[in-house]
Amino acid sequence: MTVRGWVQTTRSSGKIAFVVLRDGTGYLQCVLSKAEVDEAVWEALRQLTQEASVAVTGTVRADERSPGGVELGVTGVTLLGASVDFPVTPKEHGTAYLLEHRHLWLRSRRQVAIMRVRHEVVQAIRDFFYERDFILVDTPILTGSIGETAGTLFETEYFDLGTAYLAQTGQLYNEAAAAALGKVYCFGPTFRAEKSKTRRHLTEFWMVEPEMAWYDSDDNMRLQEDFVSYIVARCLDRRAAELRELERDITPLERVTPPFHRISYDDAVAKLQTLGSDLRWGKDLGADDETLLANTFDRPVFVYNYPKAAKAFYMKEHPDDPRLVLANDCLAPEGFGEIIGGSQREDDHDRLLARIKQENLPLEAYGWYLDLRKYGSFVHSGFGLGVERTVAWICGIPHIREAIAFPRMLTRLYP
Amino acid sequence: MTVRGWVQTTRSSGKIAFVVLRDGTGYLQCVLSKAEVDEAVWEALRQLTQEASVAVTGTVRADERSPGGVELGVTGVTLLGASVDFPVTPKEHGTAYLLEHRHLWLRSRRQVAIMRVRHEVVQAIRDFFYERDFILVDTPILTGSIGETAGTLFETEYFDLGTAYLAQTGQLYNEAAAAALGKVYCFGPTFRAEKSKTRRHLTEFWMVEPEMAWYDSDDNMRLQEDFVSYIVARCLDRRAAELRELERDITPLERVTPPFHRISYDDAVAKLQTLGSDLRWGKDLGADDETLLANTFDRPVFVYNYPKAAKAFYMKEHPDDPRLVLANDCLAPEGFGEIIGGSQREDDHDRLLARIKQENLPLEAYGWYLDLRKYGSFVHSGFGLGVERTVAWICGIPHIREAIAFPRMLTRLYP
Numbered sequence: 001m002t003v004r005g006w007v008q009t010t011r012s013s014g015k016i017a018f019v020v021l022r023d024g025t026g027y028l029q030c031v032l033s034k035a036e037v038d039e040a041v042w043e044a045l046r047q048l049t050q051e052a053s054v055a056v057t058g059t060v061r062a063d064e065r066s067p068g069g070v071e072l073g074v075t076g077v078t079l080l081g082a083s084v085d086f087p088v089t090p091k092e093h094g095t096a097y098l099l100e101h102r103h104l105w106l107r108s109r110r111q112v113a114i115m116r117v118r119h120e121v122v123q124a125i126r127d128f129f130y131e132r133d134f135i136l137v138d139t140p141i142l143t144g145s146i147g148e149t150a151g152t153l154f155e156t157e158y159f160d161l162g163t164a165y166l167a168q169t170g171q172l173y174n175e176a177a178a179a180a181l182g183k184v185y186c187f188g189p190t191f192r193a194e195k196s197k198t199r200r201h202l203t204e205f206w207m208v209e210p211e212m213a214w215y216d217s218d219d220n221m222r223l224q225e226d227f228v229s230y231i232v233a234r235c236l237d238r239r240a241a242e243l244r245e246l247e248r249d250i251t252p253l254e255r256v257t258p259p260f261h262r263i264s265y266d267d268a269v270a271k272l273q274t275l276g277s278d279l280r281w282g283k284d285l286g287a288d289d290e291t292l293l294a295n296t297f298d299r300p301v302f303v304y305n306y307p308k309a310a311k312a313f314y315m316k317e318h319p320d321d322p323r324l325v326l327a328n329d330c331l332a333p334e335g336f337g338e339i340i341g342g343s344q345r346e347d348d349h350d351r352l353l354a355r356i357k358q359e360n361l362p363l364e365a366y367g368w369y370l371d372l373r374k375y376g377s378f379v380h381s382g383f384g385l386g387v388e389r390t391v392a393w394i395c396g397i398p399h400i401r402e403a404i405a406f407p408r409m410l411t412r413l414y415p
Numbered sequence: 416m417t418v419r420g421w422v423q424t425t426r427s428s429g430k431i432a433f434v435v436l437r438d439g440t441g442y443l444q445c446v447l448s449k450a451e452v453d454e455a456v457w458e459a460l461r462q463l464t465q466e467a468s469v470a471v472t473g474t475v476r477a478d479e480r481s482p483g484g485v486e487l488g489v490t491g492v493t494l495l496g497a498s499v500d501f502p503v504t505p506k507e508h509g510t511a512y513l514l515e516h517r518h519l520w521l522r523s524r525r526q527v528a529i530m531r532v533r534h535e536v537v538q539a540i541r542d543f544f545y546e547r548d549f550i551l552v553d554t555p556i557l558t559g560s561i562g563e564t565a566g567t568l569f570e571t572e573y574f575d576l577g578t579a580y581l582a583q584t585g586q587l588y589n590e591a592a593a594a595a596l597g598k599v600y601c602f603g604p605t606f607r608a609e610k611s612k613t614r615r616h617l618t619e620f621w622m623v624e625p626e627m628a629w630y631d632s633d634d635n636m637r638l639q640e641d642f643v644s645y646i647v648a649r650c651l652d653r654r655a656a657e658l659r660e661l662e663r664d665i666t667p668l669e670r671v672t673p674p675f676h677r678i679s680y681d682d683a684v685a686k687l688q689t690l691g692s693d694l695r696w697g698k699d700l701g702a703d704d705e706t707l708l709a710n711t712f713d714r715p716v717f718v719y720n721y722p723k724a725a726k727a728f729y730m731k732e733h734p735d736d737p738r739l740v741l742a743n744d745c746l747a748p749e750g751f752g753e754i755i756g757g758s759q760r761e762d763d764h765d766r767l768l769a770r771i772k773q774e775n776l777p778l779e780a781y782g783w784y785l786d787l788r789k790y791g792s793f794v795h796s797g798f799g800l801g802v803e804r805t806v807a808w809i810c811g812i813p814h815i816r817e818a819i820a821f822p823r824m825l826t827r828l829y830p
Contacts, residue, residue, distance in 0.1 A: 004628075004629050004793075006594065006791045006793075007791075023597055023628075024550075024593070024594075024595065024596045024597020024598065024628060025548060025596075025597050025598075051790045051791045052791050053791035053792060053793045080791075080792070080793060080794075081762070081788075081790075081791045081792030081793055082791075083789070083790040083791045084789075086790050087790075101783075102783075103588075103591035103783040103784075103786060103787065104591075104786060104790060106591060106592060106594075106595040106596075107594060107595040111595065112595055112596060115550060115552060115592075115595070115596060116550060116596075118551070118553075119550045119551045119552075122551050122553075123541060123545050123551070126538060126541055130538050133440060135439075135530060135531060135534045136533075136534045136537050136538070137530060137534075137820045138533075138537075138604070138621055138819060138820065139820065139821060140619060140820075140821045140823055141556070141581075141604050141606075141619060142569075142606075142618070142619050142823050142828060143828070144828055144829055145830070154557075154571045154572075154573075154579075155571060155572070156569045156570060156571045156581065157569075157570070158569075158828055159608075159610070159825055159826070160826075161826070161827075161828045164569075164828055166556075166571065166581075173518075173820065173821055173830075176518035176519075176521060176830070177521060177530075177820055178439070179421065179439075179521075179522060180439065180521040180522040180526070180527055180530070181439045181440075181521075181527060181530060181531075182438055182439020182440050183439065183440075188603060188604060189553070189556050189603060189604070191556075191557075193574075195574070203557070204555060204556060204557050206553055213419075213438075213439060214419050347496070365829075367830075368516075368517075368518045368829070368830035369518075369830075371518060371519060372518065373496075374498070374499075375466045375496075375498040375501050375502075375519060376421045376422075376466040376467050376468035376495075376496045376497075376498045377468060377495070377496030378419075378421075378468045378495060378496055379495075404553060405552045405553065405554065405555075405588065405592055406554065406555045406588055408555055408557050410574055411574070411575075411576070413557060413558070413559055413573055413576045413579055414559055414780075414783070415588075415591070415782075415783035415784075
């Protein structure tokens with residue numbers, strides 16, 4: 001057989017040479033015995049360098065010592081594409097250097113494993129909703145109706161129509177779609193022009209956002225715990241080899257089953273204060289608070305019923321306490337923090353209008369959104385799960401920049 | 416049982432009233448006999464208006480005359496959300512009006528059916544690649560390396576790094592990923608700031624782009640015909656009801672099986688000229704040419720080996736004729752035109768560098784792309800399929816603006 005791929009490593013003694021070849025799907029050890037081949041083949045193989053592309057011909061044979069249990073006994077080698085001084089060597093490189101060479105860094109074993117886990121996470125997300133009869137609705141990126149924070153928008157000129165913003169969420173559009181299709185989801189890139197340099201922020205990241213007609217806040221949390229558990233179980237089932245490659249301890253992941261823990265915002269603040277946090281009632285939890293709180297639980301935890309002032313304008317006021325909204329976050333364990341934000345949506349026209357005015361949002365851009373409360377308003381809820389944060393958690397990697405192929409950050413737009 | 420949903424239509428005589436309820440997943444006929452219920456229930460039901468949201472209680476019973484074979488014998492009705500003068504009535508509205516009310520227009524039967532077909536197309540695309548061990552790689556939207564035409568880019572300011580462009584393609588990034596993962600695909604929104612107002616252009620549209628290491632141009636076309644046939648067959652299998660709702664003649668769709676027809680660009684030009692086109696050798700086919708040519712075939716057709724001058728810089732020169740590139744388009748039948756553009760990629764460093772210079776592209780943004788030809792260069796090919804064009808073709812709708820929930824066009828950014 002002939003295998004095409006790239007040279008990962010080579011080593012040789014005077015009589016025998018080994019090449020580990022990778023072809024994108026896996027790794028194959030190729031073995032050459034000097035005594036058994038022409039001098040030219042021996043020399044060609046010995047001169048191979050890291051990431052040269054080659055076609056190697058030989059015989060597959062079982063070998064217990066070899067990764068994968070087989071090796072290729074080489075009879076011929078053809079160099080397809082040379083590779084002189086490949087920039088990402090097995091030695092340690094700094095992060096800035098690696099990010100600058102991201103297009104090549106992607107070929108390393110760890111990065112390949114992370115990308116394959118991400119691939120599984122995304123397909124699991126889509127399968128989960130497909131199996132449950134949700135309809136995918138691709139919501140627009142270019143929009144006049146912003147969803148979250150006005151201060152962190154990327155802008156672009158849109159012909160004669162003025163400024164368009166890059167969507168921070170597809171939720172508002174999802175709400176319109178839920179009235180048409182019942183249960184829907186969108187899943188695309190979202191954008192935040194935030195000047196933050198934390199390990200949990202990207203300027204461009206993927207988010208999946210389901211929106212369900214007739215779901216209240218409790219229904220919403222039940223769906224979330226089923227959803228997160230499904231994704232984790234799917235990766236444990238189908239990406240065990242990649243998680244091993246990443247040296248991920250899977251014990252904490254195996255505990256991710258419904259029901260998740262639930263704690264009200266009020267109780268969370270009290271608990272955090274006893275744990276030494278200086279969080280005051282009314283503020284959103286910071287990253288440190290999330291870690292502190294999540295560490296007291298053995299699986300993900302929902303924090304629910306947040307103060308209205310700390311959350312977005314579209315969340316439904318708590319029927320018994322107008323200071324609160326029917327919102328929840330879901331915090332991953334092991335210090336990974338928030339992976340989901342969700343809420344029941346305000347379905348009362350006048351209350352929503354008052355919130356839009358309070359936030360100084362441009363009313364003309366929200367006429368259509370208010371229409372949803374004028375024509376057959378309905379109880380509905382939804383949430384957003386950040387893909388990179390979820391992948392980072394499942395892979396056990398500290399910074400989400402490795403959870404996407406080409407991360408976009410405050411100081412990085414290349415490659 | 417109690418069903419929640421929206422009122423689609425109502426009609427009543429003095430003794431019996433009918434309400435067709437839709438809940439996003441389907442339609443249910445509800446029947447009320449005046450003699451069998453309280454006066455209050457009768458009045459409540461008779462006063463329902465289009466798109467009011469309601470909870471209807473009753474007994475499900477078989478009824479052959481009813482759509483779906485069952486109807487609900489109503490015993491109680493609760494109005495949940497009123498709907499006064501719903502703007503999109505069964506009467507004819509102009510396109511501009513409908514697009515302005517897209518958030519409500521989506522609730523109509525045709526639009527619901529189109530969205531459900533689109534949902535199936537997208538899931539079929541993802542399943543096709545998942546089943547064949549392609550790895551999804553989400554490529555960036557914000558980029559400095561443009562892929563297609565410099566004149567049609569949306570721009571945004573990117574912190575201190577200058578201008579970022581919204582991606583027209585993920586292909587260049589895919590090529591880097593293919594060297595890491597073998598067979599990959601990206602699938603996300605893409606952007607063209609084109610001032611075109613045709614029925615086949617949007618400024619924001621979804622495109623799926625696979626990229627395969629070790630595939631040449633022929634392998635590429637074989638994958639394309641398998642891929643397109645898979646999508647069509649899946650819709651015929653699982654969305655028959657929606658295609659009926661759309662009154663789609665499925666006979667032409669049933670013919671979509673491999674192999675597709677193949678015609679070289681040279682032969683296509685000659686054929687078009689005999690059919691009356693004034694196309695000259697060297698120019699790309701226009702929409703009318705595509706229709707004229709595709710109409711001579713009973714299933715999709717590949718046009719291959721295009722003139723270099725008519726195509727993008729990254730396509731591989733034909734080994735026997737430097738005027739040509741190893742590119743192909745795939746034209747859908749029935750006048751729907753191009754749904755795929757694909758090519759083998761230039762894998763020779765110096766030839767690619769010359770093309771980048773010829774096109775006056777900024778070299779510093781393409782350093783990483785040239786690296787792929789410096790470190791283990793490899794034969795590879797890929798293509799892009801436009802989702803909205805594919806959905807429009809399968810649904811048999813003339814304009815692609817209905818193939819996406821919230822279309823973005825030259826003159827439309829709202830809702």
